[in-house]
Amino acid sequence: MSLLQIDNLSIHFGGLVALDGVSFEVEAGTIMGLIGPNGAGKTTVFNCITRVYHPNEGSIQFEGQELLRLPPHEIIRAGTARTFQNLELFSSMTVLENLLVGQHSSFHANPAEAAFSMPRSRAEERLGVERTNEILNFLRLEDYRDVMVSGLPFGTKKRVELARAMVSRPRLLLLDEPANGLSRGEVKVLIELVRSLRDQLGVTILLVEHHMGLVMAVSDRVTVLNFGRKIAEGTPSEVQRDPAVIEAYLGDTGA
């Protein structure tokens, strides 16, 4: 049984077919790359998994649970978290506050329990602080803890968003173009970071990315979409040799 199993996923917006019967699986403990030319439907897959969009057809099973039956705010409780292509942070909050909001789903004590610092609230608070510090250290954000997010450089903001996703202890992490806007040096660091997220924090990763160097370096398997359809799947080297993939990226060569 795969950790994430997407079956026959289809969604159209009016006459535009954004996804057309897409199916693939992600095994626990692996990194899956999801690539394709612009408009291929990669981010749409993410938006279906996190329930921003509701697909017309298909199913998304996570650990055997049907995600499409959950309301959007319950998705994170199921054990998935994501980042966004264009950063969706709480910009007039500090880094720490962003991480606290990120743990919203892990706190169960009600306001009264919190106000009187009852045992459940205290235990959760201790766990929350531990996790926050662990993630801040892991992503080298300790120095920015009390800094307002809006003033941080772009690359740091991307790490804050990653940290916010990680504090909820997800088992599946969806990364939407993590290399977008980063310098060459930063991408090198990112490659190590993505690997260590899997190896040290044990999270399974589904990665949408245009930066081929990154995708090919970290992915165990790669799924390729074009015009809303899956055209190839395999290991990075298999995919790179696939004629359908080459055609999708380079256009019909007439050969």
Next chain:
Amino acid sequence: MEEFAQQVVTGVSIGSIYAIIALAIVLIYRSTSVVNFAQGEMAMFTTFITWSFLLRMDFWPAFLLTIVVAFFIGAALEIVVMRPVERAPHLNSIVVTLGLLAIFNSVALWRYGPLQKPFPDPDNWCIGDSCLEIFQGDAFTAGAVTISRLNVGILFVALMIMVALFLMFNYTKLGLAMRATALNPVASQLVGINVSRMLALGWGLAAAVGAVAGVMTASSLNLSIDMMAGILIFGFAGAVLGGLDSPGGAIIGGLSVGVFQVLAGNYIDSQIDLMAAFAIIFIVLVIRPTGLFGRRLVRRV
């Protein structure tokens, strides 16, 4: 000089009611970007509810019960009336609030009639025999400046609301979730916040805060159908002055509008106070569109 000081004190005490209603407007605006034009009429309506409670119980129990009832009315309005137009352009929502204004006004007229109703001053706060005498008793005086106990009480209530909201927004999980929802609904949903519930809570809180403004207004004037009409305009001016998304700004804005109104009424002409409110809205929107404490939105394009 003493006359001026007296004018300022009077302005602050009038302004404290504007500040409360401005706060209610801001609570809804910052989480939904909708200006609730029905805020004043909702406050008037809930004050009539207080009045019917007062026939059966003392002032403070009636007051607290009203706040609870108002909270549920506000939350219900968001769920039943505002939610269906949530995804439409904001203009639709604003038109709906204008409809609510008309509805509350007519229902109040139908149920309670056009006549003014006498409304008692709030009782002093007593625990056993010791009382905090800030609502009833002789006016406070300092030199030639006087301020009535009732006005001190209203100012005190406004400050208490502000402190309570400040603590809630900054030190509770619920407050953090509400701030997050106001800043970024998409990301909030993703981290597991029930955004719809937060919006309903926001409306409930605003209605509860508005209810306080209504009761305080009725205490200082009398209870009538049209008592909140002018106050909504001044409260709105205060909210715009403070920056529509800043609760602290709403308080300062509301107080400033009160002072400005009294000074203009005294030193220019007593008939121009309403015009003064519009002048403030106009000048602020021209010179500093985000208000004194509003946050400037910069979008990457």
